[in-house]
Amino acid sequence: MHELSLAENILEIVRESVSSNGGGRLKSVKVRIGELAGVVPDSLDLCFTALTKGTELENAKLDIERCGIVAHCRDCGIDSVVEGMTFKCPACGSGNIKVISGNELQVMEIEVDDECSNS
Amino acid sequence: MSVVTVERKVLEKNDELAQLNRELFKKHGTFVINLVSSPGSGKTSLLEKTLEHLNGRVKVAVIEGDVQTDLDAQRVAKFDVPVVQIVTNGGCHLDARLVQDALGKMELGGINLLVIENVGNLVCPAGYDLGEAMKVVIASTTEGDDKPLKYPAMFRNASVLVINKIDLVPYLSCNLAELRANALRINPNLAVFETSCTTGSGVREWSEWLITEAGTTSR
Ligand SMILES: Nc1nc2c(ncn2[C@@H]2O[C@H](COP(=O)(O)OP(=O)(O)O)[C@@H](O)[C@H]2O)c(=O)[nH]1
Ligand SMILES: [Mg+2]
Ligand SMILES: [Zn+2]
Numbered sequence: 520m521h522e523l524s525l526a527e528n529i530l531e532i533v534r535e536s537v538s539s540n541g542g543g544r545l546k547s548v549k550v551r552i553g554e555l556a557g558v559v560p561d562s563l564d565l566c567f568t569a570l571t572k573g574t575e576l577e578n579a580k581l582d583i584e585r586c587g588i589v590a591h592c593r594d595c596g597i598d599s600v601v602e603g604m605t606f607k608c609p610a611c612g613s614g615n616i617k618v619i620s621g622n623e624l625q626v627m628e629i630e631v632d633d634e635c636s637n638s
Numbered sequence: 639m640s641v642v643t644v645e646r647k648v649l650e651k652n653d654e655l656a657q658l659n660r661e662l663f664k665k666h667g668t669f670v671i672n673l674v675s676s677p678g679s680g681k682t683s684l685l686e687k688t689l690e691h692l693n694g695r696v697k698v699a700v701i702e703g704d705v706q707t708d709l710d711a712q713r714v715a716k717f718d719v720p721v722v723q724i725v726t727n728g729g730c731h732l733d734a735r736l737v738q739d740a741l742g743k744m745e746l747g748g749i750n751l752l753v754i755e756n757v758g759n760l761v762c763p764a765g766y767d768l769g770e771a772m773k774v775v776i777a778s779t780t781e782g783d784d785k786p787l788k789y790p791a792m793f794r795n796a797s798v799l800v801i802n803k804i805d806l807v808p809y810l811s812c813n814l815a816e817l818r819a820n821a822l823r824i825n826p827n828l829a830v831f832e833t834s835c836t837t838g839s840g841v842r843e844w845s846e847w848l849i850t851e852a853g854t855t856s857r
Contacts (some may be wrong), residue, residue, distance in 0.1 A: 521730055521762035528648045540642045550648070557764050557791045604742050605823050605843025618794070624648045624765065630641050 522559060525624070526566035530576065532626045541632040554588050579596040588621030617634035639692045652766055655734035659741065661771025664717065666746040668699075669852035672732075672768050673794060675776035676785075680802040682710045684776060684844075685753055689717040691845040696750040696852065703732040703757045710755060720744055722777035731762035734769060751852045760789040772797035772851075779803045780812055783817035786824050793824040794854030798831070800844060805834040 533548050537542035548567075550552050560583045567581040592608035592617045599608060601621070607614050641775045645756055647653065661839075663670050677830040689698060702710040711723035722740040724732060737754060746752070754770060758764045764773075775796040777785050787791040793799065799821050809812060813834070821828055831847070833840035 521765075524733075525648055525661075528651065532644065532646050532648070532650075535641055536644050536646075540640070543640075546639065555760050555791045555794060565808075604787055604792065606825060614822075622765075622791075626644045626646050626648060628641055628643050628645075630639065632639055 521634050522562040523566045523570075525558065526570050528561060529567065529581075529626055530570055533576070533579075533629055536626075537631060539635070540629075540631060543633045544584060545579040546632055547574050547582050549582040549588060549627040551584045551613040551623045551625045551627050553586050553621040555618065555621040556624045558624065561583070575630050584627070586623055589619050590616040591619045592616050596619050648664060649767075650766060652734045654828040655738055656767035656769040659737055660732055662746065663752070663769060663771075664740065666749065668749045670752045670768075670770040671848070672754050672756055672763070672770040672773045673776065674756045674760070674763050674773055674796070675778070676760050678780060679758070679778040680714055680833075680835050681755045681758070681776055684800060684802060684833060684841075685755060686713060687719070687833070687835050687841045688753075688848065689714070689839060689844045691841050691850065696849050697748050698747070698753065699744060699749045701737060701744075701752065701754045702733075703736070703755055705729065705757055706731050720749075724799055726757055730757055730759050731766050732756050732768060733766045737768045744805045752847070760785065760792050763797050764789075764791040771832060774798040774800060776800045776802050777817065777821070779806050779812040779814070780813075780815070781802045783812050783814070783820060786817070786821040790824045791850065793821050793828070796825065796828065797827045799831065801832045803834060803836075804839065805836045 537545055564581050571577050571579055590601050591598050592613055594613040595611040597610045608616055675681050675849055698719050699732055700714045702723045704710055705726050708723040711721045714721045722743045724736050724740050773796040831840055833844055846849040
């Protein structure tokens with residue numbers, strides 16, 4: 520259920536970004552969410568919609584980009600995709616790996632309609 | 639229409655506050671663990687057993703996180719250690735700000751070990767850094783042996799796994815070896831302990847390891 524607080528954080532970042540860009544109407548927000556981030560995309564989308572409803576951000580779209588888990592082997596130096604939740608280097612079998620992708624929880628970009636009229 | 643690059647972490651505020659907490663812990667030489675598990679796995683029980691075993695040898699303080707009530711703080715206060723209860727009022731995890739607030743109600747000077755008992759939940763607390771030195775995850779045998787595979791982020795982010803309620807193994811279909819193997823598949827670097835808070839089995843090994851760790855890291 521922490522998707523609600525994540526959606527709040529996202530909106531805070533979005534509002535700051537819109538205003539530092541000189542305002543305008545938000546069309547969409549692109550967020551990147553790793554498979555290991557423990558976030559349910561549908562819940563996040565639901566919370567985002569609920570929180571924007573009736574605000575200046577209403578109807579903005581949340582674009583969720585998922586990223587899979589990639590690990591770097593500290594022993595043989597190879598990067599590989601972690602499959603089936605087995606955190607082991609497929610090349611040399613080492614468990615001495617560092618997850619380099621999969622924990623992402625980031626606001627990547629926003630799309631703003633600048634010529635938004637004041638009417 | 640314009641596209642504006644943002645590239646900011648959703649949890650950036652939390653990470654900043656966690657860093658402040660971490661600096662405070664470092665300043666006081668306090669070793670901090672973030673104790674996480676499903677509700678009822680035995681976080682408070684293990685803490686009670688650990689305090690009983692340590693018997694005042696190291697100075698311990700506790701922050702209790704619960705959705706409601708200060709029942710756990712009451713349990714811990716019996717051991718005559720400083721304890722602050724955080725009630726999240728529905729919140730499913732502790733965050734760095736709640737911990738910062740709790741730290742304001744506590745004297746860290748002279749404390750060697752601070753245990754933060756998180757809200758019972760294997761999902762949400764995984765992503766929230768509190769400033770701790772390590773996360774300790776408890777999996778109890780009654781939850782079955784597949785939990786590491788179902789909640790990989792938590793087991794991946796933890797440094798220690800305590801398998802609790804091993805006294806119940808004879809009555810369950812939970813396979814201890816399988817539970818351990820599943821956890822190590824997610825995180826081969828996990829230190830693993832097996833405990834029973836009912837019989838006290840394994841409590842000594844875990845507690846001694848913990849204070850050794852606390853001693854070496856805070857120096
Ligand atoms: N049989 C058995 N019961 C335990 C053990 N550890 C905890 N319990 C029981 O499990 C229940 C939940 O424990 P508690 O410490 O409150 O769990 P928490 O919610 O994770 O803090 C209590 O009734 C405990 O007595 C154990 O090792 N063996
Ligand atoms: Mg408890
Ligand atoms: Zn390798």
